[in-house]
Amino acid sequence: MNSQRLMHQQNNAWRLCFVTLLVIGLVLGLAPVNVVQAATITVTNTNDSGAGSLRQAITSAAAGDTIVFDSSLSGKTITLTSTQLTINKRLTINGLGAGNLRISGNNARRVFNIGSSGIVTISDLTVANGRVNNLRGGGINNAGSFTLNNCTITQNQIGGNLLGVLMFGGSGIYNSGTMTVTNSTISDNKDAANSAGGGGIFNDGTLNLTNSTVRNNQVQTIAALGQFGGAGIANRGTATITSSTISSNKAIGYSNGGGGGIYNNGGMTISNSTVQGNNSNSEAKGAWGGFGGGILNWQAGNLSIQNSTLAGNTADRDGGGLENLGTLTIVNSTIKQNLANGKRPISGSGQIGTGGGGIDNATGTLTLQNSTISGNTSNLYGGGLINHEGTLSATFVTVSNNSASTIGGGIYITGTVTDTLSSLTNTIIANSMGQDCVNESSSITLAGTLIEDNTCSPTLSGDPNLGPLQNNGGATETHALLSGSLAIDQILSGVNGCGTTFTTDQRGVIRPTDNGCDLGAYEVSTAQP
Template sequence: MNARPDSRRVSIPRQAPLIAALALALGGLSDAGAAQAPLAANFAQASSVQASLQASRDALRRQFLLRNGPLPVAPDRTAGTVTVDNCDDSGPGSLRAAFEQAVSGDVVDLTGLACSTISLTSGALTSGVDYLTLNGPGADRLAIDANGSSRAIALMGGYGELKIDGLTIRNGSYTYDGPGTYGGLADGACVLAEQYVTINNSTLENCSASGKSVHGAAVKANGRLTLVNSLVSGTEATAAADDISATITGGVISGGASYLTDTTVRDATVSATTTSAYGGVLGGGVFGMYGVVMTGSTVTGVDVQVSAAKDAYAKGGGVGSPMTVILDRSTVADNSVRGTPGFGPGEQGVYLSAIGGGGVYVMIVPRSSPVPSTIVNSTISGNSALCEGEIGAYTRGGGGGLGTWAPVPVAIVNSTVSGNSTNLNGGGLYTRARGALALSNATVTANRADNGAAIADLADEAAFAFATDSSIVAGNAPLAAASAVDLVTAHEVSGANNLIASANVTLPADTLSGDPLLGPLADNGGPTRTHALMSGSPAIDAGANPADIPTDQRGEGYLRVWGEAADIGAFESQPLPDAIFADGFD
């Protein structure tokens, strides 16, 4: 049995609110900026999508490490093992006893338990060590249940990592009701850690946090947060204040940088309400201060509502970051942001509400050295961004699917933006300030808004034109008006081989228009849903493959070029994979 550590750092430090937290990033990252290899402004110039994507991932990692510091070396010894023998709340052989006995670097072994639930009746499992690993028998075999009366797990050592594998953690609850200061945060009701967190093959469900500010109601890590092959569902995050602002960053999960692989975040309720000041949410489902990377993952069913006496900031219903978002073979669907309108001049200036990015919102701070955001082989669908109240001169925003003011183009490649809506600007995509977009082999359809039914590129300060190659922007509709054009832009449109039904500017001479004859958004193969091209579609064999992509959005087994030329859009019309190789070639 391992010796008990001499001291435990279990106090939870005071942290900055949304505005102050974002301000931490404003100093600039000149070293990271010099080292990174960003995606091309026009994706047609990229020789390899995957190489460019990896370059952005590497640059994001450097950016995080530059500001957050590297993970310290784990203890230089063989990890000790503390075995849990029973499912009691406390006492010899219990999980609580293991937390008390474990020293930094130990593994708490729960794999031999035959019982199905450890019910926490005397508070959270808390440790002050730096490194700790919990190994369970499988998420379907063992649950740690906090019964809605306390946090579940908190690792408060300042320099290490919490690892969890093969467990369900449920019904964690934390409420902060102390003094009205920004330091009083409610976060990490199921899992809280001062530094890195890695969660594999696990389920977190019915986690709830409430207070004047919330960071990650289900999981909060100040360092890197990694979830692999896991599920987070049924989260509630509630920020409410009468005397100060109410803010939330990461209603469900919040990390210094957040990485999701083969993971689903679903069904969450996120609300920020203040009766006298500012209310804000950035990233209702997933938030990463230094970036979010999703690979083969899904964020769905997150509902965000912000009600504020002055200005409401409601952005990124599914995913939000002040720096970088990378989606690869992922889906952000059926999320929403709702906010109240701003009301105009006041004692502290003009109160402007900003509401946007029902699915995804990308800010990019610092402005001097951003790591480019990329959406590749992914679908953003069924999201909404709505102003609840009379829209006037003091309400900004839009982007039912995605909103951005990133000063380097957000690249949307081999991807689908479908069925999103807003009563502001840009049913599918929206830019403002210096924001920019670059589409390549993308399909933007069935979105709804009155100003830019598909896309509203209103970034009149941007250094880049609106760029699109071999993409479909058609089949979109107004939300309430009699009519709306598909593309509204403050710039010239660059690129070639597109099908754009309507726009407010002159389009390149080779642009097609009319009905692309798309099938419904459906499972047509691959990990994400797509719109198939129906027989007779003018998009068939009329496109190009400027980035030399080997497959269409569906990935392996679905060629990017089949026939005389590539098709326009994210989907390539072709026989099923088995039929392609029916002659024996592989």
């Protein structure tokens, strides 16, 4: 009897314990969970350090916080007097507008240094007067994940004078991480002595530049630093440039440097953009600088240009608009009014051809499709285009109104038979000063091509009756085919890519619209794109 009572008591104890644990579990399950909310920290003064300063806000911020600025700081400059601002966490900094708030390095130090663990967004402010000596990134150095919105990066510098060191670059910004730049201006940055390039931006990582302007930047490449440049942008990583303008930048080359607007030795895509008024200048007698007024695409460069314009660029040496030693594809684009001065030609084996007002394809691979080369000038050879020991494929291209002071006003082809391969298909070359086409290499293939003065043994010769270069619809300017043009309906559908590989013209008009495809970049149609 006692044993039964004991068992009953034990069972009750177990039931009580179970119920107690169940209640505790329910209570814990229903208890509110404390979630740490991201904080907003307000900067209240322009001091370099201490309470209310930007530096203190960055130091105090937890990962995910946002830093803002009191409205009383509008029109003010925060001047750094100690060290750069280093960020190694997730952080957002929202300014008062690029014209209303400036963060200055006081011409003595870099402004922002974003470490590899940094995930940083900076908006609506100006980064100015940053400077480093013999280092990367005068204004900003990014090794993490960085987004720049509605900002201005201006008047930053790289100083020092260590020759032969390839790492220095990016007076405005140096990027080795992932960087997105939107609605921003990168301007008036320069190297004070010499650098590897990238007066505005030097990219060794991944760069996305959208709706932005890169202008008035300057870079010098000296002595053994050669093979670099890009006063606006220098790229050795992966870069995408969309709906942006690269203008009025200047590369001063003492070695193999160049690329007034852009230097590319990585992967780059340019679309719906303008590269205009840039300059590649060779300062020293006998120097190898001065290539690619607008763009220098170097040997490892893979560059694609779409729906874009290269205009009014100047090279002291070769490639007024563009110098190519790598792989280059140009589609639905216009190369116009560029100048190659052709100074100081280089002698010896494998020399680079001298000239190329629009494009100098020097040992590279160049594909041109649905594009226009117009109004370019060379003070030596190849007003529109030179192909020198490279591979050229031009299809549905219009080459018009180009000039050379010697020969090859339209196209100049030179080099050995085995090294220089040229194919011109469904293309127009006309209105040149200094002959439309000069071929000093026997390896050239022409199919369905009209050359006005009958040079290079074309399929068709005579006046193509082209209209002026102007906006005829689409993203870029073209030469319209006027009534009665010999170029109209020359290629049957299915032949030479007509209506198959190529279904639109440079403007986006359907090919063919009538009995066959028209030659050149323009397809006659009553419908505008």
